[in-house]
Amino acid sequence: MQTNTDSGHNWFSRRQNKERRMSDLSHLVDGSIIPTENIVAAMEQLIKPGDKVVLEGNNQKQADFLSRSLAKVSPDKINNLHMIMPSISRSEHLDLFEMGIARKLDFSFSGPQSLRIGQLMEDGLLEVGAIHTYIELYARLYVDLNPNIALLAGFKADRLGNIYTGPSTEDTPALVEAAAFRDGIVIFQVNEIVDDVSDLPRVDIPASWVDYIVLADQPFFIEPLFTRDPRLITPLQVLMGMMAIKGIYAKHQVQSLNHGIGFNTAAIELLLPTYGESLGLKGKICRHWTLNPHPTLIPAIETGWVESVHCFGTELGMEDYIANRPDVFFTGKDGSMRSNRAFCQLAGQYAVDMFIGSTLQVDGDGNSSTVTRGRLAGFGGAPNMGHDPGGRRHSSPAWLDMKPDDSLLSKGRKLVVQMVETYQDSNKSTFVEELDALAMARDYKMPLAPVMIYASDVTHVLTEEGIAYVYKAESLEQRRAMIAAVAGVTPLGLSQNPEVTAQLRRDGLVAYPEDLGIRRSDASRDLLAASSISDLETWSNGLYKPPAKFRSW
Amino acid sequence: MQTNTDSGHNWFSRRQNKERRMSDLSHLVDGSIIPTENIVAAMEQLIKPGDKVVLEGNNQKQADFLSRSLAKVSPDKINNLHMIMPSISRSEHLDLFEMGIARKLDFSFSGPQSLRIGQLMEDGLLEVGAIHTYIELYARLYVDLNPNIALLAGFKADRLGNIYTGPSTEDTPALVEAAAFRDGIVIFQVNEIVDDVSDLPRVDIPASWVDYIVLADQPFFIEPLFTRDPRLITPLQVLMGMMAIKGIYAKHQVQSLNHGIGFNTAAIELLLPTYGESLGLKGKICRHWTLNPHPTLIPAIETGWVESVHCFGTELGMEDYIANRPDVFFTGKDGSMRSNRAFCQLAGQYAVDMFIGSTLQVDGDGNSSTVTRGRLAGFGGAPNMGHDPGGRRHSSPAWLDMKPDDSLLSKGRKLVVQMVETYQDSNKSTFVEELDALAMARDYKMPLAPVMIYASDVTHVLTEEGIAYVYKAESLEQRRAMIAAVAGVTPLGLSQNPEVTAQLRRDGLVAYPEDLGIRRSDASRDLLAASSISDLETWSNGLYKPPAKFRSW
Structure with missing residues (x-):
């Protein structure tokens, strides 16, 4: 036997490093609370060049106070960061690279910023580690992309750092655990700080996983990405929806499913209570869903088609509706939804019959x-x-x-x-x-x-x-x-x-449609259970509160 | 537009059902605490025939006080339960079926009880829903196998129900979330109840997800499933290990990996600091691991091969060693490990180069x-x-x-x-x-x-x-x-x-070995970095405390 142990090895370097940074910060904080106005100075103490930093840009909610603040640090003090982000959604996410604060990027999704990423790469300012799916990015947090810093968003916190994420829990649990349990520093921006844990609707993330909370200058940004106005659904999409229901869902007895986002699948959701009903399919197909709370699913829910919906994230305007349909949605004791993208991705992979998109x-x-x-x-x-x-x-x-x-x-x-x-x-x-x-x-x-x-x-x-x-x-x-x-x-x-x-x-x-007994001439918008956002609001008995951009009345 | 809403529909039936059961129990409980001696009576109030019941038999730890108690309820009061269990490990798990308390079973794994399951099926006493992998069983909890009751195990709780799961967090987070957020009733057995949350080492599960805690009559059962005594490793396994390291790990530059359990992979773990070192591979392969904390990995850790290990569960005897190697393992602020089977399964699927088993x-x-x-x-x-x-x-x-x-x-x-x-x-x-x-x-x-x-x-x-x-x-x-x-x-x-x-x-x-430049005659047990459990203890500087069954000195 050989015991070549390096007995002088320090096995606590990550923890000591964290403690050192936090102790240097004591003059800027009040317990776990970083005063709003101190956030940039605090970041300049807590974050070091080359750190791996998880920033919660996720599919819907954005830790945008923290991302805006990070873009204000001095690149002389903080540079060459390795950013790990589920979603690149905001301009300041890329400003970090332009300014030299960050250098390397591992991410999953970038909508509006996708062209600029390419430009920054060509300019030599941004190096892409890899482009992932959401779930493989989470997975790497537990293997070789373990974060030194996690910048996250919640609705409310108490003074100890217990966090209520609200219905938009989303990626937060997967992101926070990787940092909290490997001596990373966890910072939450919240919209409100309450005195005591009993003042929180519920606890989604326990304080013992959290290092700092900071009251954001404004509520975190969240975008309604999953709302489709039924007015824009075309007769052709109705025809395709009819074929989907009869030629796929009914044919294979699809019980559980995930719908991608788009007008095609919105059409299917709105055809279930009408065309689906006429085929006698209620209770036989589409009983269990893994998807974001699409407003176009409301009529199917109201007519009893849907037994359960587990959600990746939430959708703006759907909060009250969801809270009033706890037999269908996953909600906490407080009544609000608990979404969870990691578990919903698991559910959508391992427990459903079908994906359509x-x-x-x-x-x-x-x-x-x-x-x-x-x-x-x-x-x-x-x-x-x-x-x-x-x-x-x-x-x-x-x-x-x-x-x-x-x-x-x-x-x-x-x-x-x-x-x-x-x-x-x-x-x-x-x-x-x-x-x-x-x-x-x-x-x-x-x-x-x-x-x-x-x-x-x-x-x-x-x-x-066909x-x-x-x-x-x-x-x-x-x-x-x-x-x-x-x-x-x-x-x-x-x-x-x-x-x-x-x-x-x-x-x-x-x-072809005729092979399925579907007449193209029957594919009319009249078959849609709702033909407008206003109709969806009515179906919901006023519980769905469409965001202003979708209102036209 | 049609609005066929059944306006009389009750969308709160699950929540009301839960509230009714809990209110019927008020005379038997003290706040969130079910007195130990009242557990059977409490179960007879809380659980109804036909319920879907998650019971935490998982790979290592067992909610065995709760399973023993469930086997004591009257089958006249509780019968035809649908049990959902990651692992069937204990005899009372199947007594439930023999007695008619349970009828249907969805599970993932059953070691020692596997023969008896077949017998109960043949006797018409047990109907298998499906046999799953762990992760697909968790996934179904969020789709079509949503539990009415969850019976779980933790180390400690405070009086409000905040739970410290200890290093053996394992399946608990995945199981509890599905019940807690769909109006299921969540009951934790714990080894100790403390007065205040500040008396807990840390919070793994917040009280707002938990309905009841009960002090178990004895600490939950946990078995060291992942300990392999190096004495039982054969020269043939050393040969195979050498081939694996040279012909696979080095050839393909395997950076991140999962080892199945067994003497074959234990041999590889013990060859890294010796044979692997002689090939100059340190720092080039096997840097990131997703696996249970195998004691045979200690020499590789001590010699600096291992940058990180994320664990499905813990391993008895490894607690102190892990707590003293936080640069390698995922640990909380309190110092003890946080394992998580759901996330480790994700990591092992989406973030590692190799599985070998x-x-x-x-x-x-x-x-x-x-x-x-x-x-x-x-x-x-x-x-x-x-x-x-x-x-x-x-x-x-x-x-x-x-x-x-x-x-x-x-x-x-x-x-x-x-x-x-x-x-x-x-x-x-x-x-x-x-x-x-x-x-x-x-x-x-x-x-x-x-x-x-x-x-x-x-x-x-x-x-x-070869x-x-x-x-x-x-x-x-x-x-x-x-x-x-x-x-x-x-x-x-x-x-x-x-x-x-x-x-x-x-x-x-x-x-063949000769094609890889490996001489069969070189494959000696002398190459193993440890040749006994005692050697592993020495490597760990006494931090690894082997369970009695593995001690021979």
């Missing part, structure tokens, strides 16, 4: 991406929802329906449905020869293309032309023919062989 | 299972660790090394290594014509066989004969030949064509 580009094999050239938009959650989780071992009727043969060694599959119109607009075909993601990979010298959902994971392609049941394809060639058969008058669609398509329809590999 | 049977294609006939042993976590997560989008050098070609549409893969001796004992070949799991599926009329790891997920098969780099196989036939080439003198191994095997070795598809 839209995309911007689909190639002839069925690979898809929302990436367009120059925009490093990231992945968000779609690749996780839109794949067949190979670690699943329990079955359900829909899952088993995807089993390719009777072998005991064959598995079922999660249904992954791509629901797209063949044209994005009059000039832009959804079906492309090559995904822009490939050009992107070549431009940025990525080892692989940023594909959102791989062909091998897709089970159905649904367009206004449904391709691609899980039944016996060869790549047949798969391509099936996709071409529903690609309409796009170049891919025009390449189809009419005889092959006719045979695919006879064999049940492709179904 | 043993199994009992491998078929010629590379499918494997630990199932033997009549024993419904369940899956645990191996299928999740041992698969390629299709939702991963970031890359690492090892992951990219599995990329089959240069196409931008090709992905890397997680390394999934099956490490087995060709014979379990002198009569039992590990390589079989057909897995027993298939006979099991036929016996119990399962829709698919309980396969632990599918061939399509395996990248390497490692035996004492390594088959099966991720390189270009056909199923070649794959079979590669596996046969390392199957020794098993029937499968004897079926190999020597010329084919020679070619596979020349092509780098199979490597």
Whole structure:
């Protein structure tokens, strides 16, 4: 036996480092409270060059007081930070790089800022570690991206640091645990500080995980990303929704599901209480949901279609409605929702029958991406929802329906449905020869293309032309023919062989509306259970309070 | 627009039901505290026939006071329960079914009780909902298996119900959240009740998620499942460990990993500071770990190989060692570990390069299972660790090394290594014509066989004969030949064509020890950094306190 222990090794360096930084701060704080006006000075004491910093830009809520404050520190004092952020959503997130405060970025999603990331990379100011899905970014926090600092947002705190995150719990539990339990420094901005824990509606994060709280100069920014106005749903989307319900949901007896965001899936949500009802499907399909609280789901909930909804995050305006539907939503003793993106991502991967969502580009094999050239938009959650989780071992009727043969060694599959119109607009075909993601990979010298959902994971392609049941394809060639058969008058669609398509329809590999007993002329907006935001408000008995931007009355 | 709302619908039925049950209990409780002697009577008030009940039998710790108490309720009052349990570990777990208190079971793992489950099924006393992996069972708690009651275990509570779970946090956060936020009733047994929250080392679960606490009649049961005595490691396992380090870890630059439990992987852990050091690999491989705190990892930690370890659960005897190595382990402000099986499962799926583990049977294609006939042993976590997560989008050098070609549409893969001796004992070949799991599926009329790891997920098969780099196989036939080439003198191994095997070795598809520059005669137990439990204790400077059953001095 050899015992080459370096007995002089210090195994407490992270903790001592944290204690040192905190002790240097004592003159600027009042217990756990950083006075609002001291936040920049406090950051300059607590954060050191090169630190790994988690900043809660997440899908909806933003720790924006903290991000704005971080952008005010002196780059002479704090620089070369390694930022770890679920979502890059605000301009100051990237100002950090322009100013030299930060240098490296690991992230999951960037909507409006995606073009600027590319520019900063070209200018040599920003180095991307990797682009992740949400859940793999959380995962890395526990492995090789462990944060020194976590900057987070909550609704309320008591003076000890117990946190009420409110209905928008979202990413917070996954982010805070990685820092709190590895001697990282945890700072929460909150909208309100109360004296005692008993003054909080409930505790979402215990004070013993939190180092500092700071009252923000204004409530944290939150955006209604999941509201779709029914007025903008087209008859074509109604037709696609009818096909989805009859040709996929009912056919496979889909009990539990996740809807991506968009007008296509909003149409389905609004067709359940009408078209779905007329098919006698209530109680037979769509009983359990993992999704953000889409306002367009209200009519289905009110008519008794929905047994449960577990949410990634919340949606502005839905707070009172959710609090008054605790039989459906996950709520605390205080009545408000508890969302949790990490657990909802788990649920959506391992416990639901189906994912259905839209995309911007689909190639002839069925690979898809929302990436367009120059925009490093990231992945968000779609690749996780839109794949067949190979670690699943329990079955359900829909899952088993995807089993390719009777072998005991064959598995079922999660249904992954791509629901797209063949044209994005009059000039832009959804079906492309090559995904822009490939050009992107070549431009940025990525080892692989940023594909959102791989062909091998897709089970159905649904367009206004029909449904391709691609899980039944016996060869790549047949798969391509099936996709071409529903690609309409796009170049891919025009390449189809009419005889092959006719045979695919006879064999049940492709179904056009008429094959499903659906008349195109029946696909009217009149079938939607709500035709406006105002209708949704009415359905909710006034509990849904649409944000001003969606009001038109 | 139609508004068919059933305006008389009660959306608060779950909450009212909970309030009613709790109010009926007021005479038996003191605030949040159920007096120990009242637990059976309290259960008879709180639990109703047909309830979905989560019971924390998990991998290590057991809410055994609550399970023993539940087995004492009157089956006339409580019957037909639907039990949801990560692990069936104790006899009273199944007594519940024999007595008619419970009827349906959803679970993940059952070690010693697996034979009895099959018997109870045959007797018509137990109906299995499904057998899951841990993480998919948690996932279903948020979808269609939402609990009415959760029976959980913690170390300490204050009088309000704030819980300190101790280093064995494990499954608790995932289980409690599903009940607490959908009007389930949450009951914790604890080893100690303190007056005030400030008397707790830290808070792991806030009181606002907890309904009742009860002082257990004795500390909860916890078993050291992950301790392997180095004395029992054989020279053959040393040889396999050397091949793993040189032919897999070093070859692919594995930075982050999960080790399954067993003597094979224990050998690797003990070879890193010796053989690994001699190859100059320190700091280049095995830096980040997701695994339970194996005592055999102590020498690698002490010699500076290990930067971080995130744990599913804890291991008896390792508490002080962990608390004194906070630079490596995830610990709270109080110093003790925070484990978390849900997050560690996430980390192991989405953030590590490799899983390596043993199994009992491998078929010629590379499918494997630990199932033997009549024993419904369940899956645990191996299928999740041992698969390629299709939702991963970031890359690492090892992951990219599995990329089959240069196409931008090709992905890397997680390394999934099956490490087995060709014979379990002198009569039992590990390589079989057909897995027993298939006979099991036929016996119990399962829709698919309980396969632990599918061939399509395996990248390497490692035996004492050599390594088959099966991720390189270009056909199923070649794959079979590669596996046969390392199957020794098993029937499968004897079926190999020597010329084919020679070619596979020349092509780098199979490597024997000599191909890796390893002499079989060098594979001595002397290479192990520790040869006994006592050695491990010495390495730890007395911080590791081996449980009595592992002490022999």
